[in-house]
Amino acid sequence: MRMKLNVWRQNGRDAKGAFQKYDCPDVSEHMSFLEMLDVLNERIESEGQDPIAFEHDCREGICGSCGFMINGAAHGPQPRTTVCQLHMRSFKDGDELWLEPWRAKAFPVVRDLVVDRTAFDRIVQAGGYISTNTGSAPEANAAPIRKDSADKSFDAAACIGCGACVAMCPNASASLFTAAKLAHLNLLPQGQPERLIRSEKMVVQMDVEGFGHCTNHSDCEAVCPKGISVTNIAMMNLGYVQATLLSSPREGSTDD
Amino acid sequence: MSLPPNKLPTGPIQQAWTERKFSMKLVNPANRRKYTVIVVGSGLAGASAAATLGELGYNVHCFCFQDTPRRAHSIAAQGGINAAKNYQNDGDSVYRLFYDTVKGGDFRSREANVYRLSEVSVNIIDQAVAQGVPFAREYGGLLANRSFGGAQVSRTFYARGQTGQQLLLGAYSALERQIARGTVTMHPRTEMLDLVVVDGRARGITVRDLESGKVSSYVADAVALGTGGYANVFYLSTNAKGCNVTATWRAHKRGAYFANPCFTQIHPTCIPVAGSYQSKLTLMSESLRNDGRVWVPKDPEDCGKHPSEIAEGDRDYYLERKYPSFGNLSPRDIASRAAKEACDDGRGVGPSVEGVRRGVYLDFADAVKRLGKPAVSEKYGNLFEMYQRITGEDPYEVPMRMYPAPHYTMGGLWVDYQLQSTIPGLFVIGEANFSDHGANRLGASALMQGLADGYFVLPFTLADYLAGMKPGGLDSTHAAFKDAEREVAQRTNTLLNIKGKRTVDSFHRELGLMMWDTCGMARTDEGLSATLKRIPELREEFWKNVTISGSGAELNQSLEKAGRVADFLEFAEVMCLDARTRAESCGGHFRTEFQDQGEAQRNDAEYTHASAWEYTGAGNAPNLHKEPLTFTYVKPVTRSYK
Known part of the structure; x- marks a missing residue:
């Protein structure tokens, strides 16, 4: 599958953020959404750029670390599923996705898709x-x-x-x-x-x-x-x- | 330095902990706030310890690398927590839980520690219920139990499939209450990067603020590590991505001995690897083996076929064949090894990853026929859904595919009966220490140990230590703190300035695969020796060729990972060395050379001891210290499941 991503990049709490486009040509439908980002990050990093920061830990849907908006839906399109448990088979080849951090005054953006939930x-x-x-x-x-x-x-x-x-x-x-x-x-x-x-x-x-x-x-x-x-x-x-x-x-x- | 005394109690084991509690010194309530205690980690052990010490009135600082203490990996435990309540009147007792745990550990743990664990297990349930932990209940309103991990009594308390989350939320709420009262100061997104030892005592830690990158130190009168296990040395494991050996490893380099690092647990029922991009493995509850039948094709030629095209007579139900009396319910270590053998034999199923199919079927067709789909769904519905979400396959239609995965580590920093390491003032609790599970941990015993240490053991033993010393008298301008801060900052700069070609993850994956192949489910002298030769080469390449973007003065997840992988690259060596030195098979440690018709062959004459490794400097071989183990109450026997 090929995915077109628009990812919110923001360097720090007070920095100005913007969407950046990424092309992901070799996505397997069996990958989790975060694994797609892992592969993208490895590529970004070997090109000398800063990888996309996103929060994650257990990747089993229980620690509550992960989460961002995918096309305006928190955790993406699949009901009752955290983004770490969301798999690429939920999308179609060629889909264009917009990834944004949680937006709330009480959750300031720390970096990219990471927010402060203290x-x-x-x-x-x-x-x-x-x-x-x-x-x-x-x-x-x-x-x-x-x-x-x-x-x-x-x-x-x-x-x-x-x-x-x-x-x-x-x-x-x-x-x-x-x-x-x-x-x-x-x-x-x-x-x-x-x-x-x-x-x-x-x-x-x-x-x-x-x-x-x-x-x-x-x-x-x-x-x-x-x-x-x-x-x-x-x-x-x-x-x-x-x-x-x-x-x-x-x-x-x-x-x- | 020889191994310090283990401070084990003498006299009858049944009274040992009570007597020890009475003989230990206390700190006057008015004086407690003068003592500062650092707790690193906020899982079941760390959070329960920090909360309890806060309640007692100590000045506590608690650290975690996650954004909030509630995310520690204890949260992911599914199955349950053992306690010798005997609510089911089925013959359980503190003594029986003690007996089962010593035997389950394959006679490589300390009797006195295990007895204490069993004894306080009942208090944990009381405490958790008082905090509002919603354990499963019967219609009469009393607590429900189930039998777990092949135990002959029902002593496991559970909260649907998320016992870990509910127990951790209990400890977390107690911790937050103390934070609100001001007795505990919480430091989230803060990673411990060094232990500071002054005049032979642990006096503080050096940390990096993961958001600002600032390196600083905290001074204390004692330090407790509840920083979990090291299963991520295998890269792929059921542990959370952030789990690491850094805190315990750096404490080891400052003088804390590391005990039994080769004792790791491989869980038999995890979802197999789907591709080279795989980032972690997901555990499926062991309860599935109660009704599922494990099989692979008899003929490797059939492995690519759809399972429905493989006739009944062409299937090998290998667990039922090899272990007729336990069959599909054979213990974790045995079921795991048998799956590996079948796949090594070329009879694995599922997608081929890097040329090998690593998976075995866990088939519910018979169970559906026998019990009906509604009954199967009631028991396993949520697990089937979880499986389908990850694999896209429906277990009612196609057999599940399973493969073993690293899950828990029994080894850890050496501690005495007081949970104190070889460094005075450094205490180690929960999975991070080595003391209670021997060579194999029983199901539903990890939650029990974490909370036992944090709620009911450390608060007493730490007081005994603190009562013998004057509080304070030191601040972070002391040279030892400045040196540690400088070293941490230098290491960060070195990592950032390598600017090589390979990503951190690529090194971690290579190390993990090598460890899995040679120090995983089956180990040989030859394989371990080859890996021991290869690790220093990989480590050297890492320090020359790793690439990390960004700076040290910001949230930099690659830098965090790099520091942890660098430590795994050092730790892996002592793990392999320990596995090679222990020339016997016991519990989760299976040395291919030591078996009797496929079964683990323990060597009690030579290896009834805990191995404690002393760090002797970079590039030097570590020193091995042996702590002999004695069995007065439970006589060593050979485990047999045939």
């Missing part, structure tokens, strides 16, 4: 945990958990933190990410003591980081490689309203 870590720091010190845990089977709650919690916990939801959202909202983190903990009995304070703090932090608000486009769910549901966002909003409007004085403050 805002996600700070949202977790705001309350995405259960305050339990090592050694203080009760016997694991002491408190049974309803299987449906555990399963729903798991569905949300499957989030890999890649940022595709933000990239695809017209508002660059981190609602799906934040809601998934909240639902994971808030649906479990262990998460109840801090449920309200957690909901409030994480939503506030999302704002502080410069992410937009949710206006129910659901593009996030459509591109999420793990199929996280937008119903989690409704739960997040409920938790936030309960925390800020309905509950006073607030209970369950954390230790920080």
Whole structure:
């Protein structure tokens, strides 16, 4: 297969970026998308140019490192698939593709297709945990958990933190990410003591980081490689309203 | 320097850890914040250690090369985590988990370490559940278990196919909580490039900021490495692309002994290589062998045919033939070697890559006939989807193709019972150390060990070390730090100025292929000797002819890779040397010369020891130190699966 690529090249955070054209004449349909870029990079580098920077690590769709826009779609055309698991058989010979980094104010471009997603870590720091010190845990089977709650919690916990939801959202909202983190903990009995304070703090932090608000486009769910549901966002909003409007004085403050 | 005492406890093994915990020194809570501890790596071992030390009140600095600690490669573990909870009432106990692990390690691990691991395994599950890790549950709301890796009891806890991610998110959330409290400072996108030793003690590290390229140092009272394994020495492995030996290797060059580097694990069910561009290998859960049947054509002439055109009588179900009692469920090392033999025999299937077909069929046709498609789909549906996404083939229609791939490394830096290396103040945790798995690791034991070390062992043993010293008294203007920074900067400049013709990846691929051929599933004195001769030549060529674009003052992924490959090119030598020196077959280490009718032949009289290698300078042969292993509770026997 022959692919025509237009890749966003940007030397650093403050540099001006632009698309650059690359011709990839010998692409095998069995290659993953990133392997195509590996081969292109080897060629670029042996010609003395700087290779295209892109983030990747496990290449199994679980670490959440990889991700960029392919023709306007986060992680490319195949549903429920990270770009490392996307294979070239999803494309046609002669296709022209436009590769861009995630675009969001809260995800500044570091270089080429690499962005800074540390805002996600700070949202977790705001309350995405259960305050339990090592050694203080009760016997694991002491408190049974309803299987449906555990399963729903798991569905949300499957989030890999890649940022595709933000990239695809017209508002660059981190609602799906934040809601998934909240639902994971808030649906479990262990998460109840801090449920309200957690909901409030994480939503506030999302704002502080410069992410937009949710206006129910659901593009996030459509591109999420793990199929996280937008119903989690409704739960997040409920938790936030309960925390800020309905509950006073607030209970369950954390230790920080 | 001779090997320091291993500090193994004496007396009954059942009380050993409890007694040790009582006899170790403590640090007063008010004094803890005066001690600075560096944790390198943020996987299960690193994140759990950093979080726990932060909770205790130490001043912790945690480093990872990824953009966030949640991406460490522990995240990719699928299967599960063992714990001796005996929730299934099927006869499990701490002692049985201990027994199975010592035996599974083919009698090349320390009994006391393994016993401690089994003992704290139950606390790990409690801790993870308290953090909100969503383990699989039964309808009654209690935790579910499954049997894994041929164990006779159901002791494996799991979270669908992503137990690693869920456990890591638990440790990560605990870590982020400490970051928010200010007890832990996180340094993402920061790579450790040297260990700094002052007056014989580990006192800090030198790092490169991967975005700005700035080289700097951090001073501490102790350093813990949780930097994972070295399976990427093979280039193609199931490890993440960034996994590397750099942190442990550079610590080795500063005086930490490297133990049993030849003990590597090859996982039998991975998706085969599709072409020379292949960048990594994908593991498919071992559970597939519960219902899939492994076969290759009897006649090499049939290998190019579509499998449906090969008659039943022309198929060789070699595992069922060779190992009638275990069949397709033979242990990892045995199943892996048998696949290699079939392909070496010219009977491999799938696309031919560089002239050889390397793949065997894993066929579900019988299972579909026996159980029906819905039942097969319920058990393996997600794995089939994953396979189809990568290969474009539907396992319901065409048998899956599998080939073994490097997966985990049992060897690592030598540590004593306190998890301290041969350098005082340098602790090593998780896959990066060597201590618990011997020559072969059992399924679902890697997650257990990483978290055991980080949550429940290091916090005690580190306190014992710190309590014996005064905190601080040093800053990064000390000559040892300045020297390390200068060396790191020089090395970077040297790499960038070679401006040769070959890419970093091309060197890595060549090294990897050579290691796979001669130090992979089967090793011979002859093959290892040839590779030992070839490695220095390849290394020399690397330092003359590698090409790296860009500068050192920016995000430069080629430069990062180059530094890691340079270290693999040194490390590979001691790995081959260790494999050649260990003239026996045990666990994952199979020396073709030492077998009995195709089965591994251990030599307990001469090799019941851990091999710890001491670095003696560039170009010099390393010194070998032997730590004898004694078996008081589990008597060595020969493994047989026929």
